[in-house]
Amino acid sequence: MKVGVLTGGGDCPGLNAVIRSVVRKGVQEYGFEFAGLRDGWLGALQDRVVPLGVPEVRGILPRGGTILGSSRTNPFKHEDGVRRIQDTLAAHGIEALVAIGGEDTLGAAAELSRRGIPIVGVPKTIDNDVPGTDYTFGFDTAVGIATEAIDRLHTTAESHMRTLVVEVMGRHSGWIALHAGVAGGANVILIPERPFDIDQVCAWVKRRFEFHYAPIVVTAEGAVPKEGQMVLKDRSLDEYGHVRLSGIGDWLAREISQRTGTDARTTVLGHVQRGGTPSAFDRWLATRFGLHAADAVKDGAFGTMVALSGTRIVRVPIPDADTKTKMVDPSLYDEFGVFFG
Numbered sequence: 001m002k003v004g005v006l007t008g009g010g011d012c013p014g015l016n017a018v019i020r021s022v023v024r025k026g027v028q029e030y031g032f033e034f035a036g037l038r039d040g041w042l043g044a045l046q047d048r049v050v051p052l053g054v055p056e057v058r059g060i061l062p063r064g065g066t067i068l069g070s071s072r073t074n075p076f077k078h079e080d081g082v083r084r085i086q087d088t089l090a091a092h093g094i095e096a097l098v099a100i101g102g103e104d105t106l107g108a109a110a111e112l113s114r115r116g117i118p119i120v121g122v123p124k125t126i127d128n129d130v131p132g133t134d135y136t137f138g139f140d141t142a143v144g145i146a147t148e149a150i151d152r153l154h155t156t157a158e159s160h161m162r163t164l165v166v167e168v169m170g171r172h173s174g175w176i177a178l179h180a181g182v183a184g185g186a187n188v189i190l191i192p193e194r195p196f197d198i199d200q201v202c203a204w205v206k207r208r209f210e211f212h213y214a215p216i217v218v219t220a221e222g223a224v225p226k227e228g229q230m231v232l233k234d235r236s237l238d239e240y241g242h243v244r245l246s247g248i249g250d251w252l253a254r255e256i257s258q259r260t261g262t263d264a265r266t267t268v269l270g271h272v273q274r275g276g277t278p279s280a281f282d283r284w285l286a287t288r289f290g291l292h293a294a295d296a297v298k299d300g301a302f303g304t305m306v307a308l309s310g311t312r313i314v315r316v317p318i319p320d321a322d323t324k325t326k327m328v329d330p331s332l333y334d335e336f337g338v339f340f341g
């Protein structure tokens with residue numbers, strides 16, 4: 001059997017580890033052949049198919065990014081998208097697809113699968129918000145990078161007795177902000193799931209100064225003030241209708257400065273969180289997902305996604321575009337209230 005592999009959406013550390021393990025297991029155990037589709041669904045639409053055998057996946061385990069390239073292409077936004085994908089698969093004799101992606105790529109995979117294309121999904125994203133899996137790979141690496149940045153910001157904040165706001169990724173969910181904020185000893189953590197009260201934030205900041213410590217405020221890019229609108233730098237949308245975020249960190253520093261009369265600065269971590277080599281945990285998880293995806297193809301378990309449940313890898317239906325994003329549970333967030341201020 002010939003199996004196509006693609007990676008879609010924002011890249012994340014561990015994608016290459018999945019590609020390597022699905023190919024290794026598929027070739028060695030099941031005698032599959034593989035082909036890579038370039039740049040996610042775009043390569044499937046444009047018939048851009050590359051060889052993907054054991055030689056191509058040698059040495060890629062610790063490499064960040066994806067050797068197949070990625071894009072945010074939504075096949076349903078392109079004329080004749082489904083037929084064009086079917087044509088590409090037929091032209092190369094590809095009988096099954098492994099789609100590695102976040103909620104958008106997988107949402108498209110779920111719909112394509114309903115329309116008869118045999119697909120196994122693998123969840124990825126640094127945001128950790130794909131429903132159906134306890135964790136996605138990429139998340140642990142991103143949290144590690146953000147935590148290290150927060151550790152470094154503590155010392156410079158103390159030297160200047162100023163507030164440092166750290167903006168991390170997470171447009172719908174605050175997993176990175178919460179985990180890195182807790183690990184890095186932040187004094188305020190703001191997440192999209194819980195609209196914040198700027199007066200409360202300023203009260204926490206002032207309290208921290210009273211103890212002669214400099215406040216560290218960690219905010220997810222999608223966090224919003226209670227009474228206000230989402231703060232946006234621009235309004236351009238991607239093909240899945242997501243607006244580009246960034247701006248809440250700057251807004252917070254400005255408000256904190258004005259309202260408390262103290263100095264505040266912002267660091268936006270941005271794509272640094274997505275780049276570079278995956279952590280050991282992400283390599284482990286990505287490798288397991290790849291091995292189990294090969295098994296799922298072998299079993300003909302199309303329309304399913306491999307997922308982590310506790311310590312076990314299970315199969316769940318590929319979440320479709322309407323499935324709710326996996327959010328931070330309010331009670332989990334509340335556990336850390338004692339550290340605020």
Ligand code: F6P
Nearest residue numbers: 010102125126127169170171245
């Ligand atoms: O979806 C993952 C993510 O890292 C989000 O947290 C972030 O909003 C988005 O990607 C930004 O991605 P890009 O720069 O690729 O549009």
